[in-house]
Structures are given as C-alpha cells and as structure tokens.
Amino acid sequence: MDSPEWWRHAVTYQVYVRSFADSDGDGVGDLPGITARLPYLRDLGVDALWITPFYRSPQKDHGYDVADYLDVDPLFGTLADADALTTRAHELGLRVIVDLVPNHTSSDHAWFQAALDSERGSPERARYLLREGRGSEGEEPPNNWRSVFGGPAWTQMDDGQWYLHLFDSSQPDLDWRHPEIGDMFEGVLRFWLDRGVDGFRIDVAHGLVKEESLRDQVVDDGEELGSAAPTGESMVERTQRDEPMWDQPEVHEVYRRWRRVLDGYPGDRMLVAEAWTQSPESMARFVRPDEMQQAFNFSWLLAPWSATAFAEVVTGTLAAVTPVGASPTWVLSNHDVVRHATRYGGGATGLARARAATLTMLALPGSAYLYQGEELGLEQVDVHPDDRQDPSWFRTGEVGRDGCRVPLPWAGDAPPYDFGPGGAQPWIPQPDDWGPLTVAAQEADPRSTLAFYRRALALRRTFATTAGDQVEVLDAGADVLALRRGPVTAVLNCGTSPVPLPDGEVLIASGELDVGALPPDTAVWLSR
Numbered sequence: 203m204d205s206p207e208w209w210r211h212a213v214t215y216q217v218y219v220r221s222f223a224d225s226d227g228d229g230v231g232d233l234p235g236i237t238a239r240l241p242y243l244r245d246l247g248v249d250a251l252w253i254t255p256f257y258r259s260p261q262k263d264h265g266y267d268v269a270d271y272l273d274v275d276p277l278f279g280t281l282a283d284a285d286a287l288t289t290r291a292h293e294l295g296l297r298v299i300v301d302l303v304p305n306h307t308s309s310d311h312a313w314f315q316a317a318l319d320s321e322r323g324s325p326e327r328a329r330y331l332l333r334e335g336r337g338s339e340g341e342e343p344p345n346n347w348r349s350v351f352g353g354p355a356w357t358q359m360d361d362g363q364w365y366l367h368l369f370d371s372s373q374p375d376l377d378w379r380h381p382e383i384g385d386m387f388e389g390v391l392r393f394w395l396d397r398g399v400d401g402f403r404i405d406v407a408h409g410l411v412k413e414e415s416l417r418d419q420v421v422d423d424g425e426e427l428g429s430a431a432p433t434g435e436s437m438v439e440r441t442q443r444d445e446p447m448w449d450q451p452e453v454h455e456v457y458r459r460w461r462r463v464l465d466g467y468p469g470d471r472m473l474v475a476e477a478w479t480q481s482p483e484s485m486a487r488f489v490r491p492d493e494m495q496q497a498f499n500f501s502w503l504l505a506p507w508s509a510t511a512f513a514e515v516v517t518g519t520l521a522a523v524t525p526v527g528a529s530p531t532w533v534l535s536n537h538d539v540v541r542h543a544t545r546y547g548g549g550a551t552g553l554a555r556a557r558a559a560t561l562t563m564l565a566l567p568g569s570a571y572l573y574q575g576e577e578l579g580l581e582q583v584d585v586h587p588d589d590r591q592d593p594s595w596f597r598t599g600e601v602g603r604d605g606c607r608v609p610l611p612w613a614g615d616a617p618p619y620d621f622g623p624g625g626a627q628p629w630i631p632q633p634d635d636w637g638p639l640t641v642a643a644q645e646a647d648p649r650s651t652l653a654f655y656r657r658a659l660a661l662r663r664t665f666a667t668t669a670g671d672q673v674e675v676l677d678a679g680a681d682v683l684a685l686r687r688g689p690v691t692a693v694l695n696c697g698t699s700p701v702p703l704p705d706g707e708v709l710i711a712s713g714e715l716d717v718g719a720l721p722p723d724t725a726v727w728l729s730r
Contacts, residue, residue, distance in 0.1 A: 209401065209472045209495055209569060210529040211666040212249035213659060214299065216573045218537045219254050219278055220264060220629060221609040224622025230629050231609065233279035235622070237287045239612075240294055242641065246577060246652075247659030250297035252403050252474075254537060256284070260310050262372040263593050264607075265301075266405060267308035271390045281397075288398045297400040299474070304387050304456075305406040306373040314374050322363060331366035331377050332359075333416060340364075346418045347447055352598030355447075366416075368409060368447060370593045378410045378456065388463055395467050404457075407475035407488060407497070411453045413446035420444040449479055457493040474498065474531070482522030489528035496569060499531045503539060507546055507555055509683040509696040513675050516566065516685065520673060523568075530568035534559060535576050541606050544582035551723060553579050557654060557712040558694055558725035564662050565685060565692035565727060567671040572655075575610055578639050579651035583608045589631055608632055613642035654712065661710055661727065665690055678704075682720075686730075694725040706730055 223235030233256060243251055255265035256278040265275070274281050288298050307314055313329050320326040333344040335358065343356035344364050349371075356364040357371045366375045376383050391402070422443060457473065464471040475488045475497040488497040499519050505511040519530050534542040534556070546555035556579065564570055582605040592602030609628035611619030615637040621628050637643065644650035669688025678684035681697025690709070695701050700719040706728030708715065713724045720726055 206470055207495075207529075208249065208297065208470060209474075211567070211569060212297070213247070213564075213570045213572065213662070214250040214252050214297075215243055215246070215248040216536060216571060217251050217253045218574055218607055219256050221607050222574055223610070223612070224626070224628065227622050227624035227626045228277075229618075229622065229626045230277055231621075232277065233274065233283040233287050237283070237290050240287075240290055240296065243296060244294045245656070247656055247663065248296070248572065250299055250400065251291065252299040252571070253287075253301065255301045255303055255405075259308055260372065262308070263370050264591070266303050267306075267310075267370065267373050268303050269308040269310040269312075271302075271387075272393050285397055292398070298398070299401040299403055299472070300394055300399050301405060302387075302390065302402045303405045304376070304378075305409045306367065306369060306375045309372045309374055317365075318359065322361070327363075329377060329380055329382060331375050331412065331416070332363050333366075335362065335364050345416055349597070351594040352600070366412075368406075370597070372593075375412075376410075378453075379414065384456065384459060388459065391460060391463050395464070395471060399471075400469065401472035401474065401495075404473060404475050404494070407457075407494075408449040408453065408477040408479055409447065410456055411450040413450060415446075417446055419446055445480075449477070449484060454487065454490075454493060457488065461492055461494070472496065482518045486522040486526050486528060489523060490526045496529055496531050498533055498571065500533070502532050502563065503534055503536075503542070507559075507696055509679075509681050509694065512559075512562070512683050512694070512696070516673060517675060520567075520671075524671075530566070531571060532563045532566055532568060533571040533573075534563060535573040535606065536571070537573065537607055538603055539606065541573075541576065541580060541582045543576070543579060548581055552581065553651070554713055554723040557651060558723055560655075561658055561710065561712045561725040561727065562683065562685070562692050562694045564658055565687060565690055567669070567673065567687060573606075577652050577655040578611070578641065578644060580608075580610075580636075580639060582606055583630075583633055585630060591630065604630055611636045611640040613640050654710075657710055689730055691728045691730065692725060693720060693728065695720045695722050698722050704728060 217236055220231045222231045223239045224231050225234035256274055257268045258270035258273045258275045259265050259267050274284050291298050316326040317330055334340050335344055336342040340362050343354050347355040349355045350369050355366055355368050358364050367373050368375055473494040475494050477485060477488050477497050479485045485497050488494050501515045505515050523530050543552040543556035546552045585604040590602060590604045592604050595602035608630050609621045613620040617632040618628050619640050644652035665688055674686040676684035676686055682701055683694040685692045691706060693704060700716055700721050703718055703720050709727040709729055711726040
C-alpha cells in the first residue's frame with residue numbers, strides 16, 4: 203500500500219453508496235454492506251473505490267446536501283463503520299477515496315440555520331451568498347442565473363433576502379471568499395485523512411468561487427440561458443461562452459491550500475476534481491503540479507460512437523495534461539449520466555459497443571474510473587414516475603438520474619436480487635428481467651461481461667505501469683481507431699463492416715472475432 207503515485211495508473215470503482223449493498227434490510231445501501239462486498243472488488247481487479255457521500259444529510263439530493271461533514275448519516279452506519287471499511291479495504295490492497303462537497307451545504311447545516319435566524323449583515327449570513335433582490339421591492343432574484351436542477355438559482359428568505367443555490371434550493375452555496383469557509387474545510391480534510399482515507403473526489407470543483415459582482419450571465423443570440431443542459435436522461439453542467447458562476451481563477455488557490463495539507467500526510471494522498479470545464483486546457487489547470495493530482499476527463503464520456511471523435515479526445519487530452527505533468531483520466535459512466543451501454547444504442551449493440559469502448563479506454567495511459575454495475579452490462583432503467591427521487595425530476599419534470607442509480611443485482615431470479623437481507627425491496631425498484639445479469643449468474647458464465655472485465659483488468663495490470671505514457675494513433679481507416687502504447691496495440695472498429703485484423707497476438711477481445719477480421723462494434727488488444 204506504500205507505492206508512490208499509485209493513482210497515476212489506478213482503476214477506481216465508483217460506489218454509489220445507496221445502491222451498492224444493504225446490510226440491515228432497510229432497502230438502502232450502507233457502509234457495512236460495502237465492507238462485506240469488498241472481496242468482490244478485489245477479485246474484479248480494481249485498485250481503489252470512490253464512495254459517494256455518506257455524511258449526515260436530510261438526503262434531499264441523496265447525500266450531496268451535507269448537514270455535518272464530520273459524521274456518518276445513521277442511514278449508512280456510524281463512524282466506526284467508516285473506519286472498519288477503510289481498514290478492511292487496506293487489508294485487501296484497495297485504496298479508499300471519499301466524496302467531498304464543498305460548493306454548498308445542506309440547508310439543514312448549522313451554519314445555514316444560524317443564517318436564517320440572524321439579521322441582514324450578520325457574520326452568520328456572510329458565510330453564504332445572500333443578496334437583496336431586484337425590482338421596486340426586491341421581489342425579483344438578484345441576477346438571471348439558473349439552477350443546474352432547473353429554475354432560478356435563487357430562493358427568497360422570509361425577510362426578503364435571497365440566497366444562491368446553483369443546485370437544489372436545499373443546497374445553499376457557500377461564499378468561498380469568506381476565510382471561515384477555507385478553515386472549516388481544511389479541518390474536514392484533516393478529520394478524514396487522520397482516519398486513513400487515501401483521497402477525495404471533489405464535487406463541483408469548478409464552482410466554488412463565483413465572479414464577485416454576481417453579475418448577470420450574458421447569453422448569445424440563440425443560446426439558452428441556464429447552467430445545465432439535458433444529456434439523454436441526465437443533467438450535466440453546460441459549458442457556455444460566459445460563465446460567471448463557473449471556473450473562476452480564484453478557485454485554484456483553494457486547491458493549492460488543500461494540496462499542501464495532503465502533502466503533509468504519508469502514503470501519497472490524492473485529490474480528483476469533478477470539473478466540467480470548457481476545454482482540455484482549462485481542465486488541465488486543475489492538475490498543475492501544486493494543485494490536484496487528477497481531474498475527470500468528461501470528453502471521453504461525451505464523445506459519440508466515432509473513431510474520429512475518440513481519436514480527437516485521446517490526442518487532445520494527452521496534449522493538455524502532458525505540459526503540467528499530470529496523469530489523464532478516462533471514464534464512460536457515473537451516477538449523473540446515462541449508462542454508456544444505453545447511450546451507445548442499448549440492447550446487444552449497446553452492450554457490444556460498451557465493452558469495446560471500455561477495452562479501448564483501459565489500454566490508455568493514466569487512470570480509469572468505472573461506475574458500479576457497468577461490469578455487469580447494466581443499462582439505464584426507465585424508472586416509473588412514482589418511483590423517481592432525483593430532485594431535478596421534481597424541479598423540471600425531466601426524467602433525471604434515477605435510471606443509472608438502481609441498486610445492484612447480486613444473486614437470485616427476482617428483485618431484490620440479494621441486495622439486502624430479508625427480501626426488502628430497494629429504494630428504487632429493480633427490473634424483473636435482471637436475473638441473468640446478477641453477479642452470481644455472471645460468475646458462472648466465462649463469456650459474461652463480468653468475466654470480460656476481470657480478464658481485461660488482470661491483463662491491464664501486466665503493462666499499465668510499464669508501457670509508458672506515449673500513445674501513437676495509427677492510420678487504420680476512417681471508422682477504425684488504432685492506438686499503440688508500448689507493447690500493446692488497441693484496435694476499435696466503429697464502422698458497420700469487418701476490417702482486417704492487424705498482425706500480432708490477440709491478448710483479449712471485447713467480443714467474438716472473425717477469422718482474420720475485427721467485426722463492427724468490437725475492440726481487441728494485440729501484442730507486438
């Protein structure tokens with residue numbers, strides 16, 4: 203566990219805590235449930251797990267509305283359970299990354315409750331972004347900003363002032379220009395570092411600091427006002443030309459301070475940014491040598507099914523991170539976006555493409571992030587409106603993100619598929635046809651998606667840290683992506699016809715190969 207810069211080539215598995223494994227039969231995943239299933243992650247072949255927020259919270263945004271950063275919500279367990287999880291993970295050779303939410307607190311947080319109970323101009327109110335409204339009697343919001351979850355980004359308080367919330371109204375934004383905020387979060391970092399966590403995933407890392415004037419957002423002709431845009435059935439921060447609420451220069455001083463804190467601890471602790479930025483170059487600013495170690499590379503996730511598009515993402519990403527000495531990251535799914543098997547068309551085609559894109563991604567230098575259930579080939583679920591719980595659904599009427607958050611199927615032929623004891627149905631209902639996709643069913647099938655992931659991750663370990671960071675994009679035709687990295691060549695056929703299979707020994711393929719040919723929607727690793 204003491205290898206330097208372990209994160210540079212790690213495979214990290216995202217655990218959405220509510221939906222991974224339930225230990226107490228209440229239908230909601232929890233920390234002891236994760237601990238009990240850690241051997242599964244070890245056997246899968248990942249290096250680390252990232253756990254979504256488990257802090258005390260009213261759960262209006264399923265933990266991303268934090269009321270107390272220094273305690274575990276009883277829904278998920280106790281501090282002792284968190285310590286036990288970290289200890290057991292380390293025993294199994296797994297690192298633990300926890301989610302940190304610094305852009306906003308819950309409206310139940312003691313600080314915001316104090317702000318509600320205080321008067322205009324009080325020190326308690328100075329911790330948040332509170333402003334007077336516009337209009338003759340202050341009846342209009344202070345500016346034209348829109349919430350990521352839909353609607354205005356401002357809510358009026360009982361005494362007439364307005365508070366900013368770039369997300370749900372239950373998530374008031376902090377004023378990061380106030381020195382108390384930085385001091386509080388340094389204490390949060392140290393609290394969890396002292397308990398042994400290996401790193402932090404920083405939620406909305408680009409959003410902490412806003413332009414001080416809080417001016418209106420300027421929108422070009424034909425551009426829709428707002429700070430979010432639907433992508434399939436998910437919401438992601440949009441990247442517009444004028445963004446006074448995102449990616450301000452002062453945010454980087456926050457992360458320089460945090461980096462100094464982490465550098466004072468043993469074991470090479472790390473930070474990874476969730477930063478929806480406008481370009482690979484702006485993303486790379488978050489991973490300069492004195493800031494974070496990594497930032498999620500959403501360009502790979504957002505690329506269409508196209509060899510040309512994938513090639514542009516690879517070359518653009520490497521060109522951006524190389525000058526700052528950073529490690530690239532690659533990701534295809536997470537808890538906020540439509541699962542990639544569905545994005546790529548669903549059904550047999552979608553699964554074939556999902557496996558092929560994953561195999562290609564795993565050949566690249568840097569770190570890969572997997573989202574729970576993708577190793578089972580799970581697709582997006584069309585959750586019934588009565589069962590939807592995403593706050594964006596209630597604010598906008600858009601489908602939201604529940605479909606990628608359905609609890610995992612572990613065993614059995616019918617829900618709850620051994621998700622928890624006692625047969626309790628999980629917090630989001632599971633489909634009735636998931637029996638063949640359970641972990642138990644796929645462990646018995648050497649051709650399953652789970653078996654494919656295990657083989658790919660085992661093979662990746664043989665060259666991930668030794669093949670170097672140079673990638674050569676080979677000319678293989680308009681519909682074929684061919685990448686050479688060290689001893690491995692990865693070839694992905696995005697076209698509609700088979701293509702000749704290049705020379706080399708086949709190490710692994712994402713699907714069945716034709717004799718001497720690579721079928722459509724298939725990828726292969728070849729050794730030179």
